[in-house]
Amino acid sequence: MATAYRLWEILERARTGRFMDEDDFLPKRFTPTLKKLIKQYEIKYDPKNPCPSDDAMADRIWQAAWDLFRDVGYYNTDSHRIIEVTDAEIKEALYMANDQYWVGGGKDARLWKHRTVEDKTPPFCIMSPDITVDEKYHQSMCMAYLKEPLLDGLCGPILEETFGHLIESGGPSEISGCIQHIYNQKMAARLLGRPGTFMVAVGTAEHDSGQIAVSDDNWGVQKTDSRLVGSLTEFKTADTLLNRALHYAQYGCFTGNLTGAIYGGWCGGSEGTAVTTVAYSLIGLMIHGAIYNQHFPFHLNYCSNTTRELLWAISMAGQAMARNSKLLYTSNGFANAGPMTEMLFRETAVHAMVSTVSGWHLWEMASARNKYRNRATPLEARLGIEAGHAVANQGMSRAEVNEIANRLLATYEDHAVDAPMGSEYQECYDVAKAVPTQEHLDMYRRIKDEIAALGVKFPY
Amino acid sequence: MSLEQLSKFVEDGESDSARELAETLLVNGANPIEMIEMLTRTMAHVGELFAKLDIFLPEIMMAGDALGGVVKVLGPYLEKAGGRQCKGKVVIGVVKGDLHEIGKNIVKLLLETSGFVVKDLGYDVDPLTFVKEAETMGADFIASSSLMTTTMPRQKEIIEILKDKGIRDKFKVVIGGAPTSQLWADKIGADLYCYDAKSAPERMVSILETSH
Structure with a gap:
């Protein structure tokens, strides 16, 4: 935990901080403050440039995010109290934060380092379907992801059933499902010969009890692995979430902070989404003790982040954090289209390239609006991660990626609303062998060639 | 000052101005039924803007608050004039184990501003609480939202409790939330799957009309 030395002071504030009615927190405290800061710092969305090259605005977004967190605080819905921090405490936490960590174990361990804008070091790449799968496909899908050469970490698919029982959050079936989840994920890594692979687990746990049940260095989530603490949109938490932050710190694994600022929601448009996303990184560091932040800002209607209003927010937030901190943070893609569609391949590539050149690490890829079982x-x-490696390796500028992004956006952005839902995993992969079908591979190759023709030099 | 100006105040979320103007208009003999009908159209327009994200959640919430203030002023006048037509009674909430309520709050607002009477049970609501509150209210609808796949089964439990109590036919069960789908609604026997907030009021009116 990055800020374990302040853990108990923070938890105390969750009980004793300023009282506020939950109904008032967002409309009367969060949104007005955010609107004021956007105006004060002259933050302005530019639809023509989904990947802007504006260092000054990136720095202003950073400052606005800092002010937002300091002035608004973080609301605990169980105590109806606001956790507040001071400038001095933010400075201290940022000074103390490490800019790199070794994660995973043994020969599979990876060094995960802070990236800068237009950094030539390839991003750290976590792969995840971010979606639920049928119990019978769960281990196969874990294996299929682990067969990816550029994978640095795995966040496995989510179970809805365990041994035929529907998983209910907070109930016994969730504890069982969580154990099954980590067993499948670890077994897949062992069978693949990558037993020490860094894992983020387990997504099947919605309740804190599910997460706590899988903390075991022999068979479960190990100390070389990571788990996530979420927030309630926007800027709210609850004891069940704080329980996780405490448990992960005391257990000794790596904590990640999981947030998805909602475009169109309480943070408004692209400007507010960018500022809020950056502020969440400070919340992750200081409240949850996170060593990294996992961000998935998304569109309220589409549940995606591959259209230009979201790409702009992602790019500017990444640049703001890259230029002003040494933190680690992943950009989690959410696509409109589903598997084995050309649109999904293009969306993923754009998301990955824009994120990479803006200083992010990658977390790819939720598809089909992150809604439909087996659709990832x-x-x-x-393809996304290869594109990320490519633009880093060749030292591509934000302006160059901006041009490529605009050309690819022209092929799909009008279809965000009616995107094809594609196919399910078992239609795109040989489930037994966990390898893609020829049809799927051919489509991947075709779109990869199309993107290469735009000037992207893939590593292989 | 006119009804058009009142409409503009509501659309812009100017609660104090809207309430003051409504009082003035009523004192000067404005027809309360015409006023509420116009403001219902105003909120439908605001809902359209929000559906396209030409405006964002804070703006529609402010418009809803402004309308709420005007409706309070209108109350006694509407009663004298025969009352505002209630399109249906709804208990709404987010299911047990789930703390995400942004979607539920949007649906609630659109239902209220469309003429439904809504009881908001909040989030992390036990399935039995949905049922008991619906019985107490004499509700037409039980509407539940779930954002997480592992909390979706609680929507099924609401229907199971209704069946076990022998009152399944007394209520229309409406479900929604990001991971839910028509498939899930069919599987658990819900009466209506709400795929978005905007269409919810109209579709709920329609389902009630069909059943009568």
């Missing part, structure tokens, strides 16, 4: 595969994540 490793192949779209592969």
Whole structure:
């Protein structure tokens, strides 16, 4: 935990901080403050440039995010109290934060380092379908992701059933499902010969009890792995979430902070989404003790982040954090289209390239609006991550990626509303062998060639 | 000052101005039924803007608050004039184990501003609480939202409790939330799956009309 030395002071504030009615927190405290800061710092969305090259605005977004967190605080819905921090405490936490960590174990351990804007070091790449799968496909899908050469970490698919029982949050079936989840994920890594692979687990746990049940260095989530603490949109938490932050710190694994600022929601448009996303990184560091932040800002209607209003917010937030901190943070793609569609491949590539050149690490790829069971595969994540490596390796500028993004956006952004839902995992992959079908591979190759023709030099 | 100006105040979320103007208009003999009908159209327009994200959540919430203030002023006048037509009674909430309520709050607002009477049970609501509150209210609808896949089964439990109590036919069960779908609604036997907030009021009116 990055800020374990302040853990108990923070938890105390969750009980004793300023009282506020929950109904008032967002409309009367969060949104007015955010609107004021956007105006004060002259933050302005530019639809023509989904990947802007504006260092000054990036710095203003950073400052606005700092002020937002300091002035608004973080609301605990169980105590109806606001956790507040001071400038001095933010400075201290940022000074104390490490800019790199070794994660994973043994020969599979990876060094995860802070990236800068237009950094030539490839991003750290976590792969995840971010979606639920049928119990019978769970281990196969874990194996399929682990077969990806550029994978640095895995966040496995989510179970809805365990041994035929529907998983209910907070109940016994969730504890069982969580254990099954980590067993499948670890077994897949062992069978693949990557037993020490860094894992983020377990997404099946909605309740804190599910997470706590899988803390075991022998068979469960190990100390070389990571778990996530979420927030309630926007800027709210609850004891069940704080329980996780405390448990992860005391157990000794790596804590990640999971947030998805909602475009169109309480943070408004692109400007507010960017500022809020950056502020969440400070919340992750200081409240949850996170060593990294996992961000998935998304569109209220589409539940995606591959259209230009979201790409702008992602790019500017990444640049703000890259230029003003040494933190680690992943950009989690959410696509409109589903697997084995050309649109999904293009969306993933754009998300990955814009994120990479803006200083982010990658977390790819939720597809089909992150809504439909079995609708995700490793192949779209592969293309995204290869594109991320490519633009880093060749030292591509934000302006160059901006041009490529605009050209690819022209092929899909009008279809955000009616995107094809594509196919399910078992239709795109040989489930037994956990490899893609020829049809799926051919489509991947075709879109990869199309993107290469735009000037992207893939590593292989 | 006119009804058009009142409409503009509501659309812009100017609560104090809207309430003051409504009082003035009523004192000067404005027809309360015409006023509420116009403001219902105003909120439908605001809902359209929000659906396209030409405006964002804070703006529609402010418009809803402004309308709420005007409706309070209108109350006694509407009663004298025969009352505002209630399109249906709804208990709404987020299911047990789930703390995400942004979607539920949007649906609630659109239902209220469309003429439904809504009881908001909040979030992390036990399935039995939905049922008991619906019985107490004499509700037409039980509406539940779930944002997480592992809390979706609680929507099914609401229907199971209704069946076990022998009162399944007394209520229309409406479900929604990001991971839910028509498939899930069919599987658990819900009466209506709400795929978005905007269409919810109209579709709920329609389902009630069909059943009568």
